[in-house]
Amino acid sequence: xxxxxxxxxxxxGGVVGLSVAMGLLSAGHRVHVLDGTDGDxxxxxxxxxxxxxxxxxxxxxxxxxxxxxxxxxxxEFARTLTDLSGIDVALDQSGGFxxxxxxxxxxxxxxMLAQQQGHLGxxxxxxxxSGDEMRKHMPGIGPDVVGGSFSQLDGHVNPLRFLRAxxxxxxxxxxxxxxxxxxxxxxxxxxxxxxxxLATGNKTSAEKVVLCAGLxxxxxxxxxxFTTAIRPQRGxxxxxxKLGVRLPFLSSTIRQVxxxxxxxxxxxxxxxxxxxxxxxxxxSLASHAVAVYPAxxxxxxxxxxxxxxxxxxxxxxxxxxxHHHPGAYLVTCHSGVTLxxxxxxxxxxxxxxxxxxxxxxxxxxxxxxxxxxx
Ligand SMILES: Cc1cc2nc3c(=O)[nH]c(=O)nc-3n(C[C@H](O)[C@H](O)[C@H](O)COP(=O)(O)OP(=O)(O)OC[C@H]3O[C@@H](n4cnc5c(N)ncnc54)[C@H](O)[C@@H]3O)c2cc1C
Numbered sequence: 001x002x003x004x005x006x007x008x009x010x011x012x013g014g015v016v017g018l019s020v021a022m023g024l025l026s027a028g029h030r031v032h033v034l035d036g037t038d039g040d041x042x043x044x045x046x047x048x049x050x051x052x053x054x055x056x057x058x059x060x061x062x063x064x065x066x067x068x069x070x071x072x073x074x075x076e077f078a079r080t081l082t083d084l085s086g087i088d089v090a091l092d093q094s095g096g097f098x099x100x101x102x103x104x105x106x107x108x109x110x111x112m113l114a115q116q117q118g119h120l121g122x123x124x125x126x127x128x129x130s131g132d133e134m135r136k137h138m139p140g141i142g143p144d145v146v147g148g149s150f151s152q153l154d155g156h157v158n159p160l161r162f163l164r165a166x167x168x169x170x171x172x173x174x175x176x177x178x179x180x181x182x183x184x185x186x187x188x189x190x191x192x193x194x195x196x197x198l199a200t201g202n203k204t205s206a207e208k209v210v211l212c213a214g215l216x217x218x219x220x221x222x223x224x225x226f227t228t229a230i231r232p233q234r235g236x237x238x239x240x241x242k243l244g245v246r247l248p249f250l251s252s253t254i255r256q257v258x259x260x261x262x263x264x265x266x267x268x269x270x271x272x273x274x275x276x277x278x279x280x281x282x283x284s285l286a287s288h289a290v291a292v293y294p295a296x297x298x299x300x301x302x303x304x305x306x307x308x309x310x311x312x313x314x315x316x317x318x319x320x321x322x323h324h325h326p327g328a329y330l331v332t333c334h335s336g337v338t339l340x341x342x343x344x345x346x347x348x349x350x351x352x353x354x355x356x357x358x359x360x361x362x363x364x365x366x367x368x369x370x371x372x373x374x
Contacts (some may be wrong), residue, residue: 007029007030007180007206008206008208008209008210009031009033009194009196009210010032010212010329011183011196011209011210011211011216011217012033012035012036012214013034013177014042014043014044014164014213014214014336015163015166015336015340016214016331017212018035018163018166018177019336019340020212020331020347020351021175022166023345024351025170025173025174026344026345030179031170032175032176032178032206034196035177036180036181036182036216037180040215040216041183041214041215041273041275041307041308042307043309043310044214044336045163046237046308047159047336048252048255048266048306049257050155051070051071051074051091051151051154051156051338052155052156053124054116054126054149055098055112055113055116056338057119058112058114058140060310060314062362063362064116064120066093066317066337066358067335067339068153068361069358070338070339070342071153071341072123073341073345075093077340077341077344080344081166082209084165084168084169085169087100087229088157089157089158089161089165090157091157092157094250095155095247096155097149097250097251097252098149099143099148099251099253100145100148100260101146101291101292106147109303112304116139120151124243125152125153126149126151126314127149127150129149129150130147131143131145131146131147131294137268137276138249140293140294141247141249141292141294142294146338156250158182158257158258158259164339166340177311179196181202182198182200183198183213183220184197184199186223188224188324192367193205193206194207194208196306204290207327208328208351209224209328211224211226211328212331212333214310215230215273224325224330225322225328226320226330226365227365228318228320228330228332228365229313229368232270232272232310232311233270233308233311233312234270234306234308235265235266235307236267236269236277236282236285237263237265237285237304238263238264238265238289238304239257240261240299241261243260247262247293249293254288254289254292258335262299264285264286267285269322275305275307277305282304283303295334310332310336312332316363317339317363318330318331318333318363318364319347320363329351331343331347
């Protein structure tokens with residue numbers, strides 16, 4: 001039976017919940033993370049590990065700025081994680097490419113980056129390169145590549161090690177993480193606080209609750225007075241055998257994990273909760289990789305999987321406080337790896353309502369109501 005009454009309970013122990021827990025613990029709170037079961041959809045166990053800015057927020061300035069702040073905070077965050085967990089998450093933030101084999105798609109993306117640059121000024125930098133320029137700097141890029149973009153700020157981590165490091169860091173900071181603790185219902189208590197009923201039949205209570213349960217949040221939003229409709233979006237990935245040589249680039253669709261395997265991905269499909277991989281998508285991922293870097297044709301694919309992204313209606317993060325039930329917060333986003341450096345730091349100020357808190361009004365869920373009515 002769970003007996004303590006932690007000051008803040010976080011529902012969900014993926015990268016979002018654990019990052020938020022880290023920030024709250026560092027700010028002096030007592031924190032208890034309740035995580036679900038292995039059968040849950042877990043984006044944190046199936047992602048691409050990018051710490052990525054290109055294209056993010058090109059048509060939504062607050063997101064461009066928020067992402068840019070997180071990219072800047074990542075090096076310090078990675079050091080803190082290593083200190084607290086003893087795990088090196090293999091952050092490599094030495095710049096990333098987007099490759100194109102279609103000139104129209106490339107022009108469209110270049111336009112998006114120009115808008116993003118307009119939002120961010122000197123906090124962002126990018127270059128647009130022709131296919132020949134790319135091949136000159138990186139021999140081995142295929143003849144079908146018509147060009148692409150490069151941003152010095154982009155990078156990646158080892159995603160599974162990152163998740164493990166977060167879990168350990170939370171424990172080192174004194175947080176409690178309880179696995180197999182699916183929250184079935186949350187009941188606001190009159191006078192403040194919340195009672196939580198677990199699927200095991202156990203009950204616990206909390207003064208504040210932060211809902212970070214990824215796709216599992218959808219079942220609990222109404223209990224806490226939130227209205228955001230969270231939806232899944234499937235991404236499929238391939239992973240190759242480990243290579244002895246390093247790829248000369250990192251891209252948002254092809255990256256070499258620090259352990260040597262090449263991860264290939266970037267697909268998007270709205271197929272509900274179906275997280276299976278499919279043969280046609282696997283084939284198109286492989287041919288994209290070979291078009292970009294033909295030497296990959298000789299490399300064996302050893303694994304493939306599908307995983308479900310956690311998407312809000314417009315794809316941007318939601319940081320919301322419940323108007324009906326003060327003390328309840330909803331934190332959900334795609335790009336939870338990229339944004340983790342802020343979730344583990346300044347987001348605690350926002351939850352605490354301190355004067356130094358970032359202004360996150362643009363990310364409130366009221367934007368969905370406004371846009372529907374407009
Ligand atoms: C294919 C793919 C590629 C991606 N690539 C990148 C990338 O390169 N860079 C990047 O920044 N982001 C990437 N993402 C997104 C990133 O993985 C997610 O933003 C992040 O993992 C979301 O974390 P989360 O904690 O919100 O959700 P999850 O990882 O889904 O975790 C939610 C947790 O809540 C638990 N839970 C659910 N319901 C309950 C309940 N009722 N009670 C208690 N616990 C509950 C679950 O067990 C789970 O552990 C990718 C995602 C996918 C699918």
